[in-house]
Amino acid sequence: MALRGKKSIVSRTLGRLSGPTAIGVDRRKHYQYCEEIPPHPTERETMPQIKKPAVxxxxxxxxxxxxEKKSYVGTTLAAIAKDSKTSIGSIYIYFSSKIEIFYTLYTPWFRTQIENLEKSAAKISSPEERLRHILHVFWYEIPTARKGFSNNLIQAISGAEPGQRSFDLLWWASDRxxxxxxxxxxxxRHGILSGRVLADILFMAYGGYSINYKFGFPHERIAEAVDLMTALLLGKPVAARKLDPMFGYRIDGPADK
Incomplete structure (x- = not known):
């Protein structure tokens, strides 16, 4: 009878947990570990939001x-929110996911790299040297730029859901x-360019070199790959070379007889 007129411990506890503020705090604590799924909006969050360019x-x-500092995988939305002096909820006003933030940054940067490549290639008169320059920039200079910034692209797309992937940048860059x-x-020799097969090969190598940069892949190996691909594309004989023993095999003797 001592409990008459008083709420039990359970009901008082449930009452505290059922309040909008308590639930909101609990969601955000849990959400720190589930960043890609937006939290259930509170009444305040469902109100029309004014987007501010400065934010x-x-x-x-x-x-x-x-x-650039911690990599795509090593960066959380909570860290972005803290560094930008905002909240995770505010980030979702402007971006639907972390990968959208990355695409927003990477797309103009990568377009600029390709456009700069076009400008630098136009200054080289020799077709063979121009081709070698194109491959060198695409396989070495771009993947290593900004401390291997392109490695973040591989991290992002490898963990993305099908609906989060965009091929617009890939098609644009492939055509250029x-x-x-x-x-x-x-x-x-123009026939080898049909069907985007060559573009696929070049981009797969681009992704591989973006990954290998983090492992200290030697520049000399990329230079050999550039020389080999240049000769193959032009239909020229390929000179034999001895490969580094670390790869476990060698090539001896003339490549063409």
Whole structure:
């Protein structure tokens, strides 16, 4: 009878947990470990939000700095929110996910790299040297730029859901790259550019070199790959070379007889 007129410990506890503030705090504590799924909005969060360009820019600058320093995988939305002096909920006003933030940063950066490659290639008159330059920049200079920033792309897309992947940048860059290479080849060699197969090969190597940069892959190995691909594309004989013993095999003797 001593409990008459009083709420039990259980009901008092449930009452505290059922309040909107308590639930909101609990969601955010849990959400720190489940960042890609937005928290259930509170009544305040469902109100129309005014997007401020300054806040968006601050989020992007923080993310850009953290991606370069800690990598895509090593950067959480909580870290971006803290660095940009905002909240995770505020980030979701501007971006649907961490990968969208990354695409927003990577797309203009990568486009600039390809456009700069077009400008530098246009200054080289020799088709063979121009082709070698194109491959060198695409396989070495871009993957190693900004402390291997492109490695973040591999991290991002490897863990992305199908609906989060965009191929627009890939198709755009493939077309520009194939146009650059076509201008270096004699007409009878243009057939190897059909069907995007060559573009797929070049981009797979690009991804591989972006990964290998983090493991200290030697520049000399990329230089050999550039020389080999240049000769193959031009249809020229390939000189024999002895490979580094660390790869477990060697090539001896003339490559063409």
């Amino acid at each position: 968006r820019d601050r989020i992007l600058k923080s993310a850009d700095r953290l991606f 790259l194939m146009n650059l290479i076509r201008a270096c080849l004699p007409a009878e």
